[in-house]
Every structure is written in C-alpha cells, then in structure tokens.
Amino acid sequence: MGTRRVRLANVRPVTPDEAVSFAISQHGEIKEIQREVWFKAYHYKVLSAVRIVVINITKHIPSHKMIAEHTGLVSYEGQPTACYGCGEMRHFNQVRIKRRRVRVETTKEPTISSPTLR
Numbered sequence: 001m002g003t004r005r006v007r008l009a010n011v012r013p014v015t016p017d018e019a020v021s022f023a024i025s026q027h028g029e030i031k032e033i034q035r036e037v038w039f040k041a042y043h044y045k046v047l048s049a050v051r052i053v054v055i056n057i058t059k060h061i062p063s064h065k066m067i068a069e070h071t072g073l074v075s076y077e078g079q080p081t082a083c084y085g086c087g088e089m090r091h092f093n094q095v096r097i098k099r100r101r102v103r104v105e106t107t108k109e110p111t112i113s114s115p116t117l118r
Contacts, residue, residue: 001057001078003031008065009073013047019068020051028057 011020017033024030036050062082065072 001028001060003054003056004076004078006053006055006057006061006074006076008051008053008067009049009075010070011049011051011067011072012070013049015068015070017051020053023065023067023072024053024055024061027059027061028055030055 006024008020008024013035020033021030030053032054034052034054036048036052038046038048057076060080061074061076063074063079064082065074
C-alpha cells in the first residue's frame with residue numbers, strides 16, 4: 001500500500017508519542033511521528049491536537065482510532081470509507097448510531113412485617 005502521511009486529529013497534546021505509536025503500529029511500520037505546532041497566532045510555539053505519522057501502511061487504518069483512551073480522527077490519501085459506528089470497511093454509517101439503553105426491571109423484594117406486640 002506504500003508510505004503515507006497519516007493525519008491524526010483530536011489527539012491530546014499531553015499524549016506521548018509512544019501511545020500514538022502503539023495504537024498505529026499494527027497497521028504498518030512507523031517511520032516518523034511529527035507534532036503539529038502553531039506559531040503564527042502566538043509568540044511562542046503551542047502544541048496542537050494533531051500528529052502527522054509517516055508510516056509504511058500494510059493494513060488500512062479506520063477513520064476513528066482509540067489513542068490513549070481518546071478517539072482520534074484518522075485521515076490519509078487513499079483511505080477507504082469506514083463505518084463511524086464500528087470502524088469496519090464493509091459498510092458505512094455517516095452518523096454515530098445512538099445505542100438504546102436497555103431498561104432492566106427489578107423486582108422488589110417482599111417486605112417482611114414484624115408481628116406487633118400487645
């Protein structure tokens with residue numbers, strides 16, 4: 001599939017590169033991880049929530065990936081469309097499906113009344 005520049009958005013700036021590498025490495029050989037930095041609006045550099053990963057892809061990466069307990073948004077050139085709900089490539093849901101809450105009915109335990117003393 002070749003070498004690609006994968007853009008990971010919504011990755012917290014405090015998330016270490018090792019966590020990003022761990023989440024993405026199952027899809028190929030990582031060559032480099034770069035942090036996107038903002039310079040123009042500030043007088044000092046500010047880390048953004050975007051990482052650029054240069055990777056030799058062997059398996060497509062879904063558009064949503066868990067990175068250090070947060071959902072990262074993945075995009076790269078030639079990326080196939082994936083389902084938002086499950087991440088599978090077989091079908092496509094544009095909107096996240098709301099899960100129905102299953103209502104569990106509980107039975108109340110019978111109350112035991114104590115005999116009254118006279």
